Amino acid sequence: MLDIIHNYGLFYLIGQYPNGPLGGLLMTLILAAMALVLAFPVGVLLALCRISPYRLLRLPVTGLVYVLRGTPLLMVIFWAYFLLPTLTGQRTDQFGTMLAALVIFDGVYLAEIIRAGILGLPRGQMESSRSLGFSYLATMRLVIMPQAFRNMLPSLVNQFVSTIKETSLGYIISLSEVSFVASQISAQLLTKPVQVYAVLGLTYFVMCFSLSRFAFWLERRLAVRTAKV
Amino acid sequence: MNTFDLSVVLSGQYHDWLISGFLLSIQLALISLAIALPLAIVIAVLRMAPYAALRAIAITYVEAIRNVPLLAHMLFWYFGAPELLPTPIKSWIYDHNIEAVSAVIALVLYTAAYMSEDIRSGLRSIPREQMEAGRTLGFGFLSTMRLVILPQSLRVTVPPLISQTLNLWKNTSIAMVIGVAEMMYQAQQVESSTFRGFESYAVTTVGYVGVSIIITLLSSWYQQRYPVRSA
Numbered sequence: 062m063l064d065i066i067h068n069y070g071l072f073y074l075i076g077q078y079p080n081g082p083l084g085g086l087l088m089t090l091i092l093a094a095m096a097l098v099l100a101f102p103v104g105v106l107l108a109l110c111r112i113s114p115y116r117l118l119r120l121p122v123t124g125l126v127y128v129l130r131g132t133p134l135l136m137v138i139f140w141a142y143f144l145l146p147t148l149t150g151q152r153t154d155q156f157g158t159m160l161a162a163l164v165i166f167d168g169v170y171l172a173e174i175i176r177a178g179i180l181g182l183p184r185g186q187m188e189s190s191r192s193l194g195f196s197y198l199a200t201m202r203l204v205i206m207p208q209a210f211r212n213m214l215p216s217l218v219n220q221f222v223s224t225i226k227e228t229s230l231g232y233i234i235s236l237s238e239v240s241f242v243a244s245q246i247s248a249q250l251l252t253k254p255v256q257v258y259a260v261l262g263l264t265y266f267v268m269c270f271s272l273s274r275f276a277f278w279l280e281r282r283l284a285v286r287t288a289k290v
Numbered sequence: 291m292n293t294f295d296l297s298v299v300l301s302g303q304y305h306d307w308l309i310s311g312f313l314l315s316i317q318l319a320l321i322s323l324a325i326a327l328p329l330a331i332v333i334a335v336l337r338m339a340p341y342a343a344l345r346a347i348a349i350t351y352v353e354a355i356r357n358v359p360l361l362a363h364m365l366f367w368y369f370g371a372p373e374l375l376p377t378p379i380k381s382w383i384y385d386h387n388i389e390a391v392s393a394v395i396a397l398v399l400y401t402a403a404y405m406s407e408d409i410r411s412g413l414r415s416i417p418r419e420q421m422e423a424g425r426t427l428g429f430g431f432l433s434t435m436r437l438v439i440l441p442q443s444l445r446v447t448v449p450p451l452i453s454q455t456l457n458l459w460k461n462t463s464i465a466m467v468i469g470v471a472e473m474m475y476q477a478q479q480v481e482s483s484t485f486r487g488f489e490s491y492a493v494t495t496v497g498y499v500g501v502s503i504i505i506t507l508l509s510s511w512y513q514q515r516y517p518v519r520s521a
Contacts, residue, residue, distance in 0.1 A: 131456070131502025133463035135474055136495055143487045226359035233467060240361055247369060255373050258366040262358045269357035 062256055069246045073260075076237050084237030086264060092156070092231070092238060093224045096163035097171075097217075103164060104171025109201065111176050122172075129169040134227055138162040142234055155236035159228070167224055174216045178209035211283065218276035222269045229265070239264060299489045304480045308490070311476030312497050318390070318462040318472060322397040323455055329398065330405035335435055337410050348406070355403035360464050363396040368468040371395075393465035401458045405451055412447030413439055445516050452509040456502055463498070473497055 066073075076084020083091075110122035129137070141162040145153040153161075182205060190200040232240040243261040247254045299305055336348035355363070372380055372388065383391070416439050424434030466475035477494040481487040 127503070127506075128499055131460075131499040131506070132495060133460040133474070133498060135463040135466070136491070136498060139474075139478070139487075139491055140495075143481075143491060222357070229359035229361040230464070232361055240359070240365065244365065244369075252373075254369040255366075255371070258362065258370040262362050262366060265358045265362055266354060270353060273357065 065246075065250065065253060065256060066260075069249075073239070073242055073246065076242060082237065085242045086239045088156075088236075089225065089228050089238040090268075092159060092163070092228045092236075093221065096160055096167055096228070097221050097224050099160070100164045100167035100171050103168030104175050105206075107168060107172035108175035108179065111172060112179060126169050126172060129166065134162065134166050134230055135233065137166050138230060138234060141165075155231065155234050158234060159231045159236050163224065163227060166227070167220065170223070171217075171220060174213050174220060175209065178213035178216075179205055181212055182208055214283065215276045215280040218272060218279060222272045222276070225268055225272075226265065294488060295486070296489050296493070298484055298486050299480060299493045304484060304490070307476045307480055308473065308493055308497075311471060311473035311494075314390075314470070315459075315462045315472040315474075315497075316501075318393060318397065318465060318470070319455075319459045322394055322401060322458055322462075325394070326398045326401040326405060326458070327451075329402040330409055331440070333402060333406035334409035334413060335432075337406065338413060338435075340431060352403045352406060355399055356407075360396060360400050360461055361467060363400055364393060364464060364468050367396045368392040389465075389468050389470045392468055393462075393470045397458065397461060397465070400461065401454060404457070405454050408450040408454060409443070409447050412443035412450075415446045416442050445518050448516070449509050449513050452505060452512065456505045456509075459501055459505065460498065 072085065074085050075087045076082060078084065078087075107122055107126065110118040111126065113119050138159065141158045142153075145158060145161060186204055186208070187200055190204045191197070195203065228238050229240045231238045232244065235241060237245075240261060243257055247257040250257065299308060333348050333351060336344045337352070339345055339348075368389065371392070372383055375383070413435075420438055420442065421434055424438045425431070429437065462472055463474040465472050466478070469475070471479075473494055477490050480490040484490070
């Protein structure tokens with residue numbers, strides 16, 4: 062066990078970098094972080110459309126949300142793999158494909174979190190701000206969003222946990238994230254799949270468990286502060 | 291690029307591939323659901339058991355499973371776990387349908403962990419006095435659970451369980467990683483032998499979304515028919 066870690070530990074963590082492309086655990090984290098950061102604006106936009114008073118905005122986006130939530134992420138990845146080169150006219154690498162799929166997929170789930178955060182605020186916030194003369198969008202930006210953001214922080218951290226888990230599907234399109242690297246190591250060692258995949262599981266567990274504990278702590282802390290106000 | 295032509299995937303050999311994939315996906319989901327549900331109930335009850343050791347086992351199970359992606363579970367149960375078995379059993383398993391069995395094991399363990407949390411929050415929504423009253427009347431912990439608490443918690447528990455079933459349905463697609471010939475796998479097979487990815491993926495997406503919509507409708511029907519009674 063120790064000699065596996067000694068021989069392949071660095072490969073597991075950063076892939077072939079600096080002698081080759083970046084990979085491994087670092088790739089997983091970068092991919093998950095970028096996906097969540099890029100998906101956030103998408104989520105805000107979709108959420109605003111979903112609660113918009115205009116049917117023209119609301120209905121198509123609601124349809125899109127329903128369709129995407131009924132589709133496995135794997136399907137979205139295949140669509141991205143297949144459509145992106147057609148749409149952009151150039152070959153997309155695995156990282157770009159996976160990132161695009163995750164941004165769209167997470168954007169939809171974030172939209173539901175953001176929508177719940179906005180709808181969770183008292184109506185009076187919107188009404189009083191509007192009567193003070195702020196426009197709808199200015200109210201959203203200055204009054205609603207900051208408060209909603211605070212309430213949805215724990216859900217956002219949980220979504221990050223989901224995103225980390227989702228990056229593992231990059232394995233299927235041979236993206237060299239941590240699961241793929243683990244399978245490569247296992248293929249090289251031939252006889253130690255149990256150990257390698259146990260380490261892989263443990264890695265995910267350490268990341269995701271600590272993050273979800275953090276979300277739990279955040280939730281309790283925010284609840285205490287809200288109760289005081 | 292070819293024009294969009296669904297006839298390739300709506301009849302003939304490739305159509306049969308997709309249909310067999312669809313049926314296998316449904317089978318995977320149903321078999322996993324049938325095993326995961328009882329397991330989830332057992333774990334949920336364990337998490338509320340009067341002994342700390344039992345609660346610890348259940349908590350460890352739930353956290354260990356939920357914080358690892360399903361893909362890693364699949365890889366472990368397919369590549370790793372059989373290696374732990376003695377050689378005769380191993381070769382017997384390899385002669386049989388090991389892919390599907392590994393997929394079902396991973397799906398069952400994964401789904402049960404999520405479902406047990408939903409069942410637990412349902413059980414917690416029943417006032418403590420119900421348990422106390424049941425115990426006072428002379429029922430044991432398990433009989434009170436079975437006869438008093440579980441039936442009452444159904445109204446709260448069923449809608450989230452249905453949405454976990456939806457997740458299970460979507461998760462069956464990950465079984466393609468270990469070579470189970472379910473719908474996603476077949477879609478890729480059709481794509482690589484006909485180069486008609488658009489048609490193949492479109493039909494597959496309709497398959498996934500169609501079943502998902504049925505499951506969603508089932509959930510909203512249930513919530514209307516059996517709304518949560520506020521005490």
